[in-house]
Amino acid sequence: MKLRVEPFLWLAFSGGGVMAAVILPVLAFLFGLAFPLGWLDPPDHEHLAAVVGHPITFLVLFGANVLMLIHAAHRFRYTLYDGLQVKHRFLVGAVCYGGALLGAFLALHMLGSAT
Amino acid sequence: MSTEDLRYHPRVPVLWWTRKPSYFVFVMRELSSLFIAWLVLYLLLFVRAVGRGDAAYADFLAWATSPWLVVLNAVAFAFLVLHTITWFSLTPQAMVIDLGGRRVPPAVIIGAQYAALAVVSVLVYWLVTR
Numbered sequence: 572m573k574l575r576v577e578p579f580l581w582l583a584f585s586g587g588g589v590m591a592a593v594i595l596p597v598l599a600f601l602f603g604l605a606f607p608l609g610w611l612d613p614p615d616h617e618h619l620a621a622v623v624g625h626p627i628t629f630l631v632l633f634g635a636n637v638l639m640l641i642h643a644a645h646r647f648r649y650t651l652y653d654g655l656q657v658k659h660r661f662l663v664g665a666v667c668y669g670g671a672l673l674g675a676f677l678a679l680h681m682l683g684s685a686t
Numbered sequence: 687m688s689t690e691d692l693r694y695h696p697r698v699p700v701l702w703w704t705r706k707p708s709y710f711v712f713v714m715r716e717l718s719s720l721f722i723a724w725l726v727l728y729l730l731l732f733v734r735a736v737g738r739g740d741a742a743y744a745d746f747l748a749w750a751t752s753p754w755l756v757v758l759n760a761v762a763f764a765f766l767v768l769h770t771i772t773w774f775s776l777t778p779q780a781m782v783i784d785l786g787g788r789r790v791p792p793a794v795i796i797g798a799q800y801a802a803l804a805v806v807s808v809l810v811y812w813l814v815t816r
Contacts, residue, residue: 585780589773592770593770593806596770599729602729603725607750611815618816619814643720646718654703677727678726681734685737
């Protein structure tokens, strides 16, 4: 039987879609808008460092971030194919999934440095 | 023999998605992918600043108030809301659940997802701000 990679991409796409729908809104709202705009007082550094440095936080954030990056890459790939009619299939795939892979290493590095 | 591609390729104009509101929403939903990737990167930068200590964290908070960054994050948040709403409303079509021989109504599946969103949001809010 030939191993096909496409079903796994769709599975990761779905997982990332759920993560982006469930966990990302509150994070984006708090850290992107509420704290910078002063709607809420930002947490002090000591507390946030303790939360971010916890191994469970690392696992949850790493897993969610990688899935969300694959989700974004997969969806953007189809945006280029169907939306913008870009027909260079191999190039588009390499750029999209390559970007997600790069992001996964970045996530490992940045989350790891805070743990 | 010619090596020319003889399959039929209908020509689709690049701006096909501006013709109908439903097409437009479809492409906007697809574009939410870029903003999700941006938000992931932004949160990773935030975490890195926290890991680098008190001063780096203060610097990042100051940087995060730059008007262009706030505008970008507001736009990204709007695209994220579009993603969340459309993702939840499409789930019953992608996932059919049978319970005791009866199909779970789509409204129940959608409602359960909003409940999960609420629970996760409260948990994260509590964890970050307590």
